[in-house]
Amino acid sequence: MISARILLMLTVVLSPAWADEAPPDARPGGIAAIEVGSATDPRPDVRFGDDRVLVYRDGEHWMAAVGLPLDSEVGNSELVVDGAPISFQVNEHAYREQRLTVSSSYVDLSDEALERIGRERVVLDNALGNWREQDLDSISLAAPVDGRRSSSFGLRRFFNDQPRSPHKGMDIAAVEGTPILAPRDGIVTTTGDFYFNGNTVIVDHGQGLVTMYCHLSEIGVEFGQRVTTGETLGAVGATGRVTGPHLHFGVYLNGTPVDPAIVLETD
Numbered sequence: 458m459i460s461a462r463i464l465l466m467l468t469v470v471l472s473p474a475w476a477d478e479a480p481p482d483a484r485p486g487g488i489a490a491i492e493v494g495s496a497t498d499p500r501p502d503v504r505f506g507d508d509r510v511l512v513y514r515d516g517e518h519w520m521a522a523v524g525l526p527l528d529s530e531v532g533n534s535e536l537v538v539d540g541a542p543i544s545f546q547v548n549e550h551a552y553r554e555q556r557l558t559v560s561s562s563y564v565d566l567s568d569e570a571l572e573r574i575g576r577e578r579v580v581l582d583n584a585l586g587n588w589r590e591q592d593l594d595s596i597s598l599a600a601p602v603d604g605r606r607s608s609s610f611g612l613r614r615f616f617n618d619q620p621r622s623p624h625k626g627m628d629i630a631a632v633e634g635t636p637i638l639a640p641r642d643g644i645v646t647t648t649g650d651f652y653f654n655g656n657t658v659i660v661d662h663g664q665g666l667v668t669m670y671c672h673l674s675e676i677g678v679e680f681g682q683r684v685t686t687g688e689t690l691g692a693v694g695a696t697g698r699v700t701g702p703h704l705h706f707g708v709y710l711n712g713t714p715v716d717p718a719i720v721l722e723t724d
Contacts, residue, residue: 482719484550485531486611486623488596488710489523491545493538504537508586508711511664513593522596522666524710527552527611527623552611552623570652577651584647584659584667586712591663598640598720599686601670602693602704604631610716625714626669626707633702635693637670639684640721648676654705655697658690669707672699 483489494501496514503510503521511522523536531549535542566574607628614624639660646667647659656673674694678684695702708717 483525483545484548485525485529486527486552486714486716487525487550488715488719489525489545489547491521491523491536491543492518493521493543494519501539505711509588509665510536510711511593511596511666513595515594522710524713524715526713552613554613554615574652580647581651585669585709587646587661587667588665589644589661589663593663593666596666596720597722598668598708599638599722601637601640601690601706602629602631602635604629604704606718608718610718626705627717629704629706631693631702631704633674633694637673637690637693637704639686639688639690640668641686643684645678645680645682645684648678648680651697653698655699656691656694660684660690665709665711667709669709671705671707672697672703674702
């Protein structure tokens with residue numbers, strides 16, 4: 458069952474008032490769900506900046522699901538629908554900060570490690586920003602694993618007072634070896650062992666909706682494999698730069714990490 462919050466997000470109707478109001482969950486790191494046309498017409502082409510935007514059929518309407526970057530400016534923003542601009546408002550939202558004192562080896566990386574991280578970043582960015590044509594009727598996702606879900610998305614960490622990038626996913630606590638299940642149909646576009654992420658799987662669900670699974674103890678799928686909802690992708694582990702077993706679950710729209718809590722189905 459989808460939460461009331463998501464139902465509200467998925468049924469929002471565009472009107473001229475969007476110039477003065479913000480769509481539900483339209484905040485940095487969130488999703489602006491905006492009606493962009495009648496479903497009796499062809500699916501419109503929607504752009505946010507230079508990026509294509511996912512458009513799904515919701516009853517009688519086409520809905521655009523715009524992933525908003527964590528560094529989005531609060532206030533007026535704009536997307537382009539078949540060449541015509543539409544304005545909407547981005548809400549203010551404050552994320553938590555955490556300051557930790559850790560070993561210098563955790564912060565100061567070798568040149569070799571930095572070179573590896575740079576190479577891996579290209580691979581990850583290409584997969585997370587991929588666009589594949591696919592008809593969709595929602596952006597909801599089943600839970601990939603049962604467990605306590607952290608609210609750490611957007612958390613800004615400071616290691617020894619050195620700032621790090623905000624956390625771009627949700628950590629789900631689970632016992633090592635717990636199966637990780639595909640939250641909806643898709644195609645595996647990346648697998649591998651990465652410096653920070655450890656054993657990783659990335660699944661493309663179409664139109665820029667991409668999910669990522671990190672720190673796996675084992676990978677159970679191959680590059681290019683088609684997976685269906687509920688199919689095993691791998692198992693929870695503690696590989697990469699972590700202190701214990703858990704699943705780092707990331708959700709991306711138009712190449713942008715968004716808070717998985719917005720689209721995860723609830724029991």
